Amino acid sequence: xxxxxxxxxxxxxxxxxxxxxxxxxxxxxxxxxxxxxxxxxxxxxxxxxxxxxxxxxxxxxxxxxxxxxxxxxxxxxxxxxxxxxxxxxxxxxxxxxxxxxxxxxxxxxxxxxxxxxxxxxxxxxxxxxxxxxxxxxxxxxxxxxxxxxxxxxxxxxxxxxxxxxxxxxxxxxxxxxxxxxxxxxxxxxxxxxxxxxxxxxxxxxxxxxxxxxxxxxxxxxxxxxxxxxxxxxxxxxx
Numbered sequence: 428x429x430x431x432x433x434x435x436x437x438x439x440x441x442x443x444x445x446x447x448x449x450x451x452x453x454x455x456x457x458x459x460x461x462x463x464x465x466x467x468x469x470x471x472x473x474x475x476x477x478x479x480x481x482x483x484x485x486x487x488x489x490x491x492x493x494x495x496x497x498x499x500x501x502x503x504x505x506x507x508x509x510x511x512x513x514x515x516x517x518x519x520x521x522x523x524x525x526x527x528x529x530x531x532x533x534x535x536x537x538x539x540x541x542x543x544x545x546x547x548x549x550x551x552x553x554x555x556x557x558x559x560x561x562x563x564x565x566x567x568x569x570x571x572x573x574x575x576x577x578x579x580x581x582x583x584x585x586x587x588x589x590x591x592x593x594x595x596x597x598x599x600x601x602x603x604x605x606x607x608x609x610x611x612x613x614x615x616x617x618x619x620x621x622x623x624x625x626x627x628x629x630x631x632x633x634x635x636x637x638x639x640x641x642x643x644x645x646x647x648x649x650x651x652x653x654x655x656x657x658x659x660x661x662x663x664x665x
Contacts, residue, residue: 463567463589470605471558473612477501479640484550485630497550497631504645505551518647519551525647526659534649535659550629552603553614564598565591575609578616586615 461469484497484507495509502521509515516527519539526535551557561567567589575585586606593601599621606616617629649655 461573463569463573464562466569466573466587466607467558467562467567467589467591467605470607470612470614471555471562474553474555474558477555477636479638480634480636481638481640482631482634485628485632486550487626487628487630489625498640498644499554500640500642500645501555503551503554503556504642505554506645506647507550516647518645520642520645525649527647527649527653532650532653534653534655536655536657537659552617552619553629553631561591561603564595565593565603567591570604578606584615585609 479498479500481496481498484495486493492511493509493515494511495507495515498504498506498508503519504521505517505519507517509517512528512530514527514529516525518525522539524537524539527533528535552561568591570588570590573587575587578584578586585608587609589605589607591603591605600619601622601624602620604616604618605614606618607613608615611634613634614631616631619627619629621627
């Protein structure tokens with residue numbers, strides 16, 4: 428009986444030691460587990476510390492590629508100066524959206540009230556406000572987990588991919604895929620699938636932050652010879 432008691436005590440001590448080893452192995456791994464929601468929160472926090480940024484942008488819609496420079500100043504100033512199409516401009520100063528289409532010598536203006544800003548759209552997604560809307564209106568999930576993978580086939584650039592599915596049908600995109608730089612937590616690419624099943628892609632590169640961009644950059648002096656069209660999207664009182 429004494430032998431059995433010692434043996435049982437040894438088994439108990441051995442089992443306890445084995446349990447401690449398991450805890451030692453898996454506890455650090457458990458601390459490193461990051462959910463998609465938590466990862467999106469970290470990205471939003473990164474952008475929350477940015478007062479202004481400038482980046483090169485490429486927009487692909489269907490078979491059309493557009494190139495330019497995007498500027499952003501908190502809280503909601505946004506401007507895109509295109510090189511392709513040449514001289515095309517999109518400016519939003521927080522209240523007025525202005526689009527200049529040089530091909531048609533046309534200036535499109537749209538007053539945007541606070542209530543109209545609830546939807547997430549376009550390049551504005553890569554801002555602190557845009558990410559707040561994404562977290563509120565979309566449900567995030569990793570595509571292949573939090574481990575970085577190539578941006579695309581044959582690329583040396585590594586990203587973490589998040590798929591965001593809309594929580595309600597009022598959102599303009601059915602789903603959005605974010606490609607996030609794992610080191611800087613900047614958004615490298617956004618792909619959005621619209622209600623009409625069209626795919627729109629935004630690529631951001633050469634990002635520069637907190638350079639002291641002035642509000643004057645978002646004042647657009649339109650060509651005098653261009654035709655002016657107001658409320659081209661909707662009447663703000665609707």
